[in-house]
Amino acid sequence: MVVLLVCLIYIVHIISKEDLSLRDKIFIRLPFSVYFGWISVATIANVTVLLVRWNWDGFGISEAIWAAIIVAVGLIIGAVTAVENRDIAYALVFLWAYAGILIKHTSAGGFSGQYTEVVITVIACIVLLVTALIYIIWSGKRLDKKVEKLALLTFLFICRYSLYKIINYKRGRNMLKMIKKLSFVFLALVLFMMPLVGCSSVNEPIDINFDLNQDAEGWAGGFTDLPVEYEQDIYQLDYGYVDSPLGGKALMLSSMNRSDDIFMFIKKQLTSDDGLNPDTTYLVTIEVKFASNAPAGAVGIGGPPGEAVYVKVGASKIEPSPIDKDGFYELSVDKGQQSSGGYDAVVVGNVAKLVNDDFETYELKTLDNQDNPLEVTTDADGNMWIFAGTDSGFEGLTTLYYTEVNVTIEAK
Secondary structure, three states: OOOHHHHHHHHHHHHHOOOOOHHHHHHHHHHHHHHHHHHHHHHHHHHHHHHOOOOOOOOOOOHHHHHHHHHHHHHHHHHOOOOOOOOHHHHHHHHHHHHHHHHHOOOOOOOOOOOHHHHHHHHHHHHHHHHHHHHHHOOOOOOHHHHHHHHHHHHHHHHHHHHHHHHHHHHHHHHHHHHHHHHHHHHHHHHHHHHHHHHHHOOOOOEEOOOOOOOOOOEEEEOEEEEOOOHHHHHHOOEEEEEEEOOOOOEEEEOOOOOOOOOOEEEEOOOHOOOOOOOOOEEHHHHHHEOOOOOOOOOOOOOOOOOOOOEEEEOOOOOEEEEEEOEEEEHHHOOOOOOOOOOOOOEEEEEEOOOOOOOOOOEEEEEEOOOEEEEEEEEOOOOOEEEEEEEEEEOOOOEEEEEEEEEEEEEE
């Protein structure tokens, strides 16, 4: 079972980083999340059974206390994993298991509440698991702080009232006093967590790395600023995920700039799965790494093959795509023109190499907009697009290999 658990940890880790469609989330992520949760619970139970089989004395600690400790350890594993992966289904499996334990310990057909430590611990774990679920759900939304406080206080009041009724019915006044004191601890804990529930995911920077040496990571390529009815033999547009001249893989873009203005670019959508919140304004910094063979100081038609090919990074609410405007492809967002940036993009440099002065050797170059972050507001679903590309004034062939993109996003 341990091997199965390790395999599921790896599978869920991979799935959680993928940009899945709704169908894939339902038929791929959800089943694996539920299975992962069940195997996690079963592993904890089997470890307990194994210790009992080995006649472990528990260091002299009573069985009830050890049962409470195991329940608490399960809570830590379940809550941390669910929050880390933003996995509601995984947390619900633990909630279901703990509800079953509570029923077993409080029902007349079970232990009838004779193990007080276990009952208190299980109730506490259920409250904290529900709190973790609220965090997972709300961390993907930007809510008014008054709404957050009202919802959390209402939730806690319901928990306290339910505890009052259950314990008053089962165990009498002495146990009731203990639970009432414990519920005030929960109140203090939840009040302390309130700023984190609605604000942490909004205020903390989000760092995303796309290592294109290993995988295309859902990036796509495109070309604009050329005739709609262009001739491929003349423009030589080419895009693909290919072997990099520096080793490994890379996203390759290539074009012959016959229009004296070709913009070739790569783009990627970021979503709430990446930690973005709906209708939220962010400052976006993009670092792009690419391989270029354009030497510095060379002479070319229309401009140098290095210094006249301007690198831009951009971010926008809508998808950057070629649109037909009077028979000419233009970009759907404002990237500016050649050496000038636009509303949705900034110039970060050019493709000129820094070391080699020949056209045969490719050299890795890194550029970013650290000093000039982009401002963009996500849509109602928490989505935005990022892109990087080159606006060329060199009327010749330019071929680049993008190897890595790093994005830092911070709420304004």
